[in-house]
Amino acid sequence: MLIEKIKPIVLEASQLMVHSGFDVKQKGDATNLVTSSDLAVQHFLVKRLAEILPGSGFLCEEEDLGDIRHEYVWIIDPIDGTANYARGIDHCCISVALAHNGEVIEGVVYSPWRNEMYWAVKGSGAYLNDSPIRVSDRPFKDGLFCTAMSTYRKEFAKYCSDIIYDIFMRSNDTRRFGSAAIELCMMAAGKLELYFEMRLQPWDYAAASLILSEAGGVSCGFDGGPLSLSKASMTLAANNKDNLEELLSTVHRYLPELPY
Ligand code: 2AM
Numbered sequence: 001m002l003i004e005k006i007k008p009i010v011l012e013a014s015q016l017m018v019h020s021g022f023d024v025k026q027k028g029d030a031t032n033l034v035t036s037s038d039l040a041v042q043h044f045l046v047k048r049l050a051e052i053l054p055g056s057g058f059l060c061e062e063e064d065l066g067d068i069r070h071e072y073v074w075i076i077d078p079i080d081g082t083a084n085y086a087r088g089i090d091h092c093c094i095s096v097a098l099a100h101n102g103e104v105i106e107g108v109v110y111s112p113w114r115n116e117m118y119w120a121v122k123g124s125g126a127y128l129n130d131s132p133i134r135v136s137d138r139p140f141k142d143g144l145f146c147t148a149m150s151t152y153r154k155e156f157a158k159y160c161s162d163i164i165y166d167i168f169m170r171s172n173d174t175r176r177f178g179s180a181a182i183e184l185c186m187m188a189a190g191k192l193e194l195y196f197e198m199r200l201q202p203w204d205y206a207a208a209s210l211i212l213s214e215a216g217g218v219s220c221g222f223d224g225g226p227l228s229l230s231k232a233s234m235t236l237a238a239n240n241k242d243n244l245e246e247l248l249s250t251v252h253r254y255l256p257e258l259p260y
Pocket residue numbers: 031032033061077079080081082083084148151152178179180181197200204
């Protein structure tokens with residue numbers, strides 16, 4: 001199976017996530033960082049993954065590799081949680097998804113400093129290392145809520161704070177770990193239940209949303225439909241459908257329309 005080829009390639013790539021001696025640069029505004037490790041991991045993955053699936057396309061965070069209208073497309077974040085990585089905080093990971101005709105069929109999220117490999121193949125369940133994982137059955141009021149304040153687009157932060165306050169008051173507590181991929185995988189493993197981010201990119205959630213759904217969880221965009229694999233999307237996720245609907249109706253109370 002392809003997943004058994006993807007996992008060792010991701011493991012090997014993670015050796016490029018060195019603990020020191022990397023360069024850090026800003027891209028766009030001051031909050032958006034890229035390190036020499038992001039670029040090294042991406043180049044390594046593109047080369048090795050193209051070898052196991054000749055003719056496949058690539059959608060990656062750090063470089064526009066052009067045409068993604070292939071039957072098979074790899075959707076890659078070489079380092080999700082770059083700001084954590086650059087500070088030596090261990091919530092950072094490599095995220096690799098494989099989409100077939102626009103649907104994610106395999107996903108790997110590997111957090112090397114915690115030695116946690118989350119992975120899933122469509123229809124075959126989700127795993128953390130060698131163990132199957134499953135979402136929790138906690139109700140909304142006991143849910144741990146993971147979110148963020150729209151770091152890259154601070155003009156949306158006030159909407160986020162209103163929505164976060166509302167959900168915080170009706171749930172257990174709030175967290176922000178700094179890697180969307182790891183956060184969604186933590187939900188898949190039953191550690192948290194509620195998730196909202198104003199605007200994420202496909203590479204942030206492509207692999208993790210498959211891992212979450214294979215673990216029994218659910219996710220959607222602003223319109224309640226599936227997360228887009230071709231453009232930025234609001235990202236809502238929960239351990240079950242009722243909790244997702246409650247998140248979505250809360251968002252719609254503060255935001256009748258998507259502000260981007
Ligand atoms: P990234 O590291 O791939 O850019 C959503 O929370 C996303 O915002 C994360 O997955 C992460 O993606 C990015 N992020 C997290 N903390 C950040 C910070 N302090 N500064 C900038 N971006 C951050």
